[in-house]
Structures are given as C-alpha cells and as structure tokens.
Amino acid sequence: MMSDSTRTQAISAIASLPVGGASESAPVSIDYYGADVFSTEVMKKYLPKDTxxxxxxxIQDGLPLNADIAAxxxxxxxxxxxxxxxxxxxxWFQPMTGSTAEKHDSFLDPKGMEPIMSFSGKNLIVSEPDASSFPSGGLRCTFEARGYTAWDPTSPAFIKRHGNGxxxxxPTAYCSYTGDALDKKTPLLRSRQALGNAVKKLMKSFGLPDEHVTITLGPEQEYFLIDKNFYLNRPxxxxxxxxxxxxxxxxxxxxxxxxxxxxxxxxxxxxSDVEQELWRLGIPAKTRHNEVAPAQFELAPLFEDVNLAIDHNMLVMEVLRQQASKHGLVCxxxxxxxxxxxxxxxxxxxxxxxxxKNLLDPGSDPQQNAIFLTVLTAIIEAVDKHSDLLRNSVASAGNDHRLGANEAPPAIISIFLGAQLNEVIENMINGSSGCGKRNDTLKIGVDTLPVLPRDATxxxxxxxFAFTGNKFEFRAPGSSQSCAGPMMxxxxxxxxxxxxxAEELSSFAPETFLPQxxxxxxxxxSEHKRIIFNGDNYSEEWVKEAERRGLPNLKNTMTALHTLVNEKNVALFEKYGVFSRRELESRFEIFLEEYHRRIRIEGRLSWEMAATIILPALRNEYGQTVAALSRALEARRTNGTAALQKLADKLGDALDSIVSDLDTLETALTSxxxxxxxxxxxxxxxxxAAETLVxxxxxxLPKYREMLFIY
Structure with missing residues (x-):
C-alpha cells in the first residue's frame, strides 16, 4: 500500500530525476548494428566456404538442411x-505460454585440470528441455517430461547480454516426444511453407519461372511506460x-x-537505449513516437521475413521491459x-x-495488373471465408478490453480497400473499363511549401484489416500477443x-487465359465482397449492416475460441499440414484454460485489494468524518455540520456498496x-466512486492522474 509519505517520496523522486540538457553529440556510428547476430557475413567469415x-x-532458398554441416x-x-x-x-523457443523460454548450458567441458569450451553439432541441432510444465492441452501427461527443441537455421543465432555475461x-522449434508441436514457431513455419507453395503454384499458372517466395511482416509495437515507484505500489x-x-x-x-x-x-x-540494444541484435527499429493516450508510445521496425520478424518482436518486448527497468520505469x-x-x-x-516483386503492389494501373488483382481476390475470399479464424487468432482476456472500444478495430472482421481499389473491383464486377483513380498532388495553399503527392487512398x-498501399495491415492483434498466431x-x-x-486457372487455354x-x-x-467495408467500423450502423451481410460478430474470447475446433477449420489446417486435429484441440484447451485462469486471478485480486487496501482506507475516512461531526455537534456548532453529515452519508453509502459488492464477487469466484x-x-x-470521496x-493507491502524467 502506498502511504502518504511513500507517495510524496515517489513523486519527489521522479521530480528530481535529471532531465538531460543540450550537449555536444559524438559523431554518429552504427558499426555495432547486428554485432550480436550470427549473420550471413559472420557465417561467411567463420565457416568453411562449402559449409x-x-x-x-x-536459409535463403528453403532447401532441406544438411545435418552433416552441424559440427x-x-x-x-x-x-x-x-x-x-x-x-x-x-x-531459445516460444512455448504456448505466449512468451519465450530458455535453459542455459555452459560451454565448459571439464577435462581434469585443463577444462575446454565445447559445443557439438548435436548441441546445436537438438536439445531436450523438460516438457512437463509447459502448456500442452492434453497432448502430454505431467509425468511424461520429454520434449525436444530443434534448431531453426532460418532465424540467426544471437547473443543476449546481461550484466558482465x-x-x-x-532460435528453435519445440515439439513433444510424439512429434506434436508444443510451440508457436512450428505451425508458423508450416504455414509459411504452405503459402509459399501456393504462391508458386499460382505463378506457374501465369507462366512465370520458379522464384523464391518471401512473406514479410512489420509489426508495430504499442506500449505504456510508468514510473517504477507507482508500479510497485499497484498490486x-x-x-x-x-x-x-x-x-x-x-x-x-x-x-x-x-x-x-x-x-x-x-x-x-x-x-535511445532500446534502439541501441535492438540494433546490436540486428532488429531494424525505425520509428518512435508518442501514441494517443498519455504515457503511451510506439516502436515500429522495417519489414523482414515473417519468421524473423516474429522472433525479433519477441525480443523487442523483452528489451522494452529490461531497458525500462534500467531507467526506473516499467513497460x-x-x-x-x-x-x-x-x-x-x-x-x-x-x-x-x-x-x-511485391505481389501486393498495385503498380501504376491496378486494374491492368492481373497478378495483383488475382492475389487481392484470393485475400478477399480468404478473409471472408475465415473471418472467424482471424478473430480467433487475436482472442485473449486482455484484448477483450480493447477490441471495439472506440479506439481499436471491432470484433467484426472486415477489409478496407480504399477508393481506388474499390473502384477497380466495382469496375471488374460491372464490366466497366475505368482504370481507377490515379495518384495526384495535394495543394496546401501556402506558396513556400512544396506540392505534396496524394496517396491513392x-x-x-x-x-x-486494411490495405495500405502495398501491404495489408492487420490491426486487431493485442500488444502483448505473439504475432505467430495471427500470421500463421x-x-x-x-x-x-x-x-x-491456381487450380482453376491451370485449366485455361493460353489464348483465352485473360478473359477467363x-x-x-x-x-x-462478387461472392465475397460483403467483407469489404470502407466506412467507420466504430459506428452502430456498421454493426447492424454487418449483421445484415451475415458477417460474424464474435464479441469476446469465449465465443471466438470455439471456432478453432469446428470441422471446417480443422479440415483446413489438416489439409495444409499446419495443425493436426490433436494439435488444434490441444490449443483450444490451452487457450480456454488460460482465459479462465486469468479471469479468476483478476477476480481474486480485485476482492483482495478492495477488502484489504480500499476498505480499510474508506473505513478510516468514514470514522474520521463521523468523529469530526460528533465533535461539532457536541460543541453545538451549526456551521459545517450539514457538510460533514452529507460527506458521512456518502462515505457510509460507499462502504455499504463495496461490502455488498465484495460479497457478490466472493460468490461469483465459485461460479x-x-x-x-x-x-x-x-x-x-x-x-x-469512493476514490473521489476520500x-x-x-x-x-497511486492514481491515474499520477501514473499517466508523472514520469
């Protein structure tokens, strides 16, 4: 509990922190970028040429790994x-806890009094962590402890620094003794392979030579910062x-x-310290800025391969927390x-x-860009057919408080295309020959300012799920979530x-290919355009319109989770080898159990804080007010007694209300x-309400006006 003196000390400590001043900056050098990464350049330097x-x-072409090079x-x-x-x-792996995991072994190999530093090919390729205490959703019994981590060569090894060490x-995948995926990386890699094969199949229909497929991701990370003094006094x-x-x-x-x-x-x-640490790890942190809410900020990287981008985002969250602590903050x-x-x-x-070639780049004339329009059609169809799965992929107890709360995308999944692409597809449906709105310039009306190019939309x-020029932005994932689930x-x-x-196109004759x-x-x-909505997703009108269109509105985690194991979705994941039925059912159990546990933890803590922190403070305030009123009445004073009586009544009502609500919550915790x-x-x-009376x-407890503004 934060006492009066503790709160005063906390605010004084924050106020006395050095704010920094103007000083001459050293010449900028980023020679350290990627210094802690076993990168392509490092491989070429340290490895035999053939290896x-x-x-x-x-790594680059997706060929099977040759185990003979492991040593x-x-x-x-x-x-x-x-x-x-x-x-x-x-x-370093990503179990179903939603965070990362690691078990450290030293290179030390004692050889009598002359120890050596040893690391074998077997140590690199596979390790055997204890699998019993990680979530498995029934795939493994507690007494069945064996599990395996397997080297993922497509994500480079890196060095984490800590103190003097x-x-x-x-980076590794993680599976059970029976071969079932127990992590988030394995299904992601499977999905990346499935999408890569599908893209190649489609490009073959267009008569293009075989090329490497890259799925890229740039995850923008939002976060809050508050002073650690306040955090430690908020259970x-x-x-x-x-x-x-x-x-x-x-x-x-x-x-x-x-x-x-x-x-x-x-x-x-x-x-600045976050970025330096990320740059050492080869993470291309590019943008930093204040976000909308007070004490809220954002970090955005450049695009990378989806697997590497997700590994990097897990590191971004870790570095944010670590560096915040060094600065007396909490992320x-x-x-x-x-x-x-x-x-x-x-x-x-x-x-x-x-x-x-970026397949989502419309080019100068999107209506004539056949490959772009084909890929765009596939995405529209996919999101419409499986909007329930996309909603499921971002379902969590934390995200339930955000989705649809007049700030974030709603629980209804839809696609935004913008005016230009919307016109293109309408022309396609109607058989018109218009080519869509082209980019023009934007005049501001000040002679000394340059003419700005206007974006197409x-x-x-x-x-x-919005198209933003040459990519789609999936805005529904929550800030604490791994990107692996949504991207998979x-x-x-x-x-x-x-x-x-691709299967349909493969039957077209060359001379009739384009018309067909x-x-x-x-x-x-035409069959899937219901998923396209270019208006205000926050409006009540859209909720009604979406219902009329037959779009699902999975408002909370519990309704969204059950879609994971319906037969349509099981068949989809099994077809592409991303999940077996066992693995899907296990994830359903894991997510369900995690949700219930989080709600019960919050419920129990709400009861404890109200009963042991809030209620005593309120009783003390009530007692002091009643005592002051009694003294005033005994002294036969008339001024102020009405105000004291009114405050005592409000405090008494607040006490009764909280005690009653505590009883209700105590009963609910068994429900x-x-x-x-x-x-x-x-x-x-x-x-x-009581906070405004005391x-x-x-x-x-530290108040919002302190935590959100004093840092």
Missing amino acids: AKTLLAT DVAHAMKQWALERGATHYTH ATLCI DLVQTGRTLFGAPPAKHQQLEDHYFGSIKPRILNFM LLHEKPFAGVNGSGKHNNWSISYGN DRNRTSP TLNTIVAESLDSL LQETLKRRI CHEDILAAMSRLRTSVD NDRSWP
Whole structure:
C-alpha cells in the first residue's frame, strides 16, 4: 500500500530525476548494428566456404538442411560467441505460454585440470528441455517430461547480454516426444511453407519461372511506460498487467495533445537505449513516437521475413521491459492497462513477394495488373471465408478490453480497400473499363511549401484489416500477443484461396487465359465482397449492416475460441499440414484454460485489494468524518455540520456498496467467468466512486492522474 509519505517520496523522486540538457553529440556510428547476430557475413567469415554455401542455401532458398554441416556450424558459432564474451548457450523457443523460454548450458567441458569450451553439432541441432510444465492441452501427461527443441537455421543465432555475461541464443522449434508441436514457431513455419507453395503454384499458372517466395511482416509495437515507484505500489499492475481500479482523471487524452508530441527527455533516453540494444541484435527499429493516450508510445521496425520478424518482436518486448527497468520505469504491454484511455495493439503489416516483386503492389494501373488483382481476390475470399479464424487468432482476456472500444478495430472482421481499389473491383464486377483513380498532388495553399503527392487512398484506422498501399495491415492483434498466431492463420487461409485459384486457372487455354481470368475474379469477388467495408467500423450502423451481410460478430474470447475446433477449420489446417486435429484441440484447451485462469486471478485480486487496501482506507475516512461531526455537534456548532453529515452519508453509502459488492464477487469466484467479470465491474464502479470521496492524501493507491502524467 502506498502511504502518504511513500507517495510524496515517489513523486519527489521522479521530480528530481535529471532531465538531460543540450550537449555536444559524438559523431554518429552504427558499426555495432547486428554485432550480436550470427549473420550471413559472420557465417561467411567463420565457416568453411562449402559449409557456408550449404547453410545459406537452406536459409535463403528453403532447401532441406544438411545435418552433416552441424559440427562445422557449431564450432563456428562457439568461436564467434566466445570472442564476444559468451560463456553459455541456450535453445531459445516460444512455448504456448505466449512468451519465450530458455535453459542455459555452459560451454565448459571439464577435462581434469585443463577444462575446454565445447559445443557439438548435436548441441546445436537438438536439445531436450523438460516438457512437463509447459502448456500442452492434453497432448502430454505431467509425468511424461520429454520434449525436444530443434534448431531453426532460418532465424540467426544471437547473443543476449546481461550484466558482465553473455549467452548464445539459438532460435528453435519445440515439439513433444510424439512429434506434436508444443510451440508457436512450428505451425508458423508450416504455414509459411504452405503459402509459399501456393504462391508458386499460382505463378506457374501465369507462366512465370520458379522464384523464391518471401512473406514479410512489420509489426508495430504499442506500449505504456510508468514510473517504477507507482508500479510497485499497484498490486493489480504487478500481478495482472492492468489496473483493476482507478477513477478517470479530469484530463487524459481528450485534448489529443500527447499524440506525436515532443518526447520527454527521460523517455527519449529510454528509447535511445532500446534502439541501441535492438540494433546490436540486428532488429531494424525505425520509428518512435508518442501514441494517443498519455504515457503511451510506439516502436515500429522495417519489414523482414515473417519468421524473423516474429522472433525479433519477441525480443523487442523483452528489451522494452529490461531497458525500462534500467531507467526506473516499467513497460506495460497489456492491451488495456488503464480504463477510459486507449489501449495498445500490435499492427501487423503483411505482404508477399515473388522474387523481387511485391505481389501486393498495385503498380501504376491496378486494374491492368492481373497478378495483383488475382492475389487481392484470393485475400478477399480468404478473409471472408475465415473471418472467424482471424478473430480467433487475436482472442485473449486482455484484448477483450480493447477490441471495439472506440479506439481499436471491432470484433467484426472486415477489409478496407480504399477508393481506388474499390473502384477497380466495382469496375471488374460491372464490366466497366475505368482504370481507377490515379495518384495526384495535394495543394496546401501556402506558396513556400512544396506540392505534396496524394496517396491513392486515405487511411482507415478503424478497420481491422486494411490495405495500405502495398501491404495489408492487420490491426486487431493485442500488444502483448505473439504475432505467430495471427500470421500463421493469415498465411494458411490465403494459401487455400491461392491454391483454389491456381487450380482453376491451370485449366485455361493460353489464348483465352485473360478473359477467363477476368470472369473468374469477377465471380469470386462478387461472392465475397460483403467483407469489404470502407466506412467507420466504430459506428452502430456498421454493426447492424454487418449483421445484415451475415458477417460474424464474435464479441469476446469465449465465443471466438470455439471456432478453432469446428470441422471446417480443422479440415483446413489438416489439409495444409499446419495443425493436426490433436494439435488444434490441444490449443483450444490451452487457450480456454488460460482465459479462465486469468479471469479468476483478476477476480481474486480485485476482492483482495478492495477488502484489504480500499476498505480499510474508506473505513478510516468514514470514522474520521463521523468523529469530526460528533465533535461539532457536541460543541453545538451549526456551521459545517450539514457538510460533514452529507460527506458521512456518502462515505457510509460507499462502504455499504463495496461490502455488498465484495460479497457478490466472493460468490461469483465459485461460479463461471461471466459472473466474475460482472461482479468485478460492479465492484470497480463502487471503488472508483469512493476514490473521489476520500482525502487525496489518504487514498492508498497511486492514481491515474499520477501514473499517466508523472514520469
């Protein structure tokens, strides 16, 4: 609990922090970029020429890994890591906990009194962590402990530094003794392979030579920062990542003055250290800025291969938390840490390339770009057929507080194309020959300012799945979530549509190919255009319109989760080898159990905080007010007694309300999640109302107006 003196000390400590001042900057050098990555250049330097060529063929061209090179690669990795101060190595993997995992082993190999540093090819390729304590959804019994991590050569090894030490981290997939995937990386890699094969099949229909397929991703990461002093005095933030109580401050984001505003020196210092650490890890952090809500910020990288981008995003979240702690801050990655202000998402910018061509680049005339329109049609069809799966892929207890909350995409999945592409597809359906709106210039009306090029279409920040020039932006994933689930889902559903199109196109004769293609695209877009919506996704009118169109509105996690195991979706994932039925059912069980556990943790903590922190403070305030009223009445004073009586009545009512709500919540904790959530909401309303009645110096928790503005 934060006492009066502790709160004063916390605010004084924050106020006394150095803010930094103008100083002469050293010459800029980024020679350290990628210094802690076993990169292509490092491989060529440390590996025998033939070994490097074989390994790069697997990484760059997708050829099967030749296990015979493992010993050479392991030796090179060890030498490189030792030169950079590493004493240990670990297989770095992503179990179904939603975070990363690692077990460190030293290179040390005692040989009598002359120890050596050893790392074998077997150590590189496979490791055997204990699988019993990770979520498996029934795939493994607790007493069946064996599991395996397998080297993923397509994501480079890297070094994590900690204090005076360092550890070589080897990205790996993770599976059970029976071969079932127990992680998020394995299904992603399977989906990437499925989509790559489907793209090649489609390109063959167009008569193009075989090229390498790259699925790219650029995940924008939103987050909050608060001072560590406040965080440590908020049990709800410590245990759940969000505030379970807190009255809204008079000012929060209404004036929209934080967005893109000048970054405070303390925060800018933090951001600079984050970027330096990320750049050492070869993570191309590009953009930093203030986000909409106070104390909210964003980091965005450049595009990378989807597998590497997801590994890097997991590291981004870790580095954000670590660097925040070094600066006396705490990074909050929960989707909704503060009620009443915007939550945080993770915008997934996704595209497909074939060779050097981005298949989502419309070109100068999108209506005449047959390949682009074919891929676009496939994506429209995929999202319409499987919007339930996309919604499922972003379902979580945290994201339930954000989706559709007048700040984020709603739970209804739809596609935004913009005016130009919308005109193109309407022309295609109607048989018109118009070529869509071309880019023009934007005049501002000030002579000294340059003429600006106008983009082909405006942005739609309310859309969950929006076309943004040469990519699609999936805006629904939550800030704490791994991108692996959403991207695995998107890859798989698009692979199905591309396969279907390629199969149909393969039957067309060369002389009638284009006319038949046009009829095929016209038919498929007509069948699935209901998923396209270019308006305000936040509006009530859209909810009604979506219902009329027959689009699913899976409002919460519980309704979304069940779609994962319906027969249509099981058949899809089995067809492309992304999941077996067992693996899907296990994930359903894992997600379901995690959701229930989180809700019960929050419910139990709400009860404890209200009963042991809020209620005593309120009783004390009530007692002091009643005592003051009694003294005034005994002294036969008339002035002030009415005000004291009114305050005592309000405090008494607040006490009664909270005690009653605590009883309701205690009963709900033995019931279902709906009852717990309803009881928590009712208790929060009472507690937040009480916060406005209690003497500010007596309120036991840091308030929103402190946490969101004092940092």
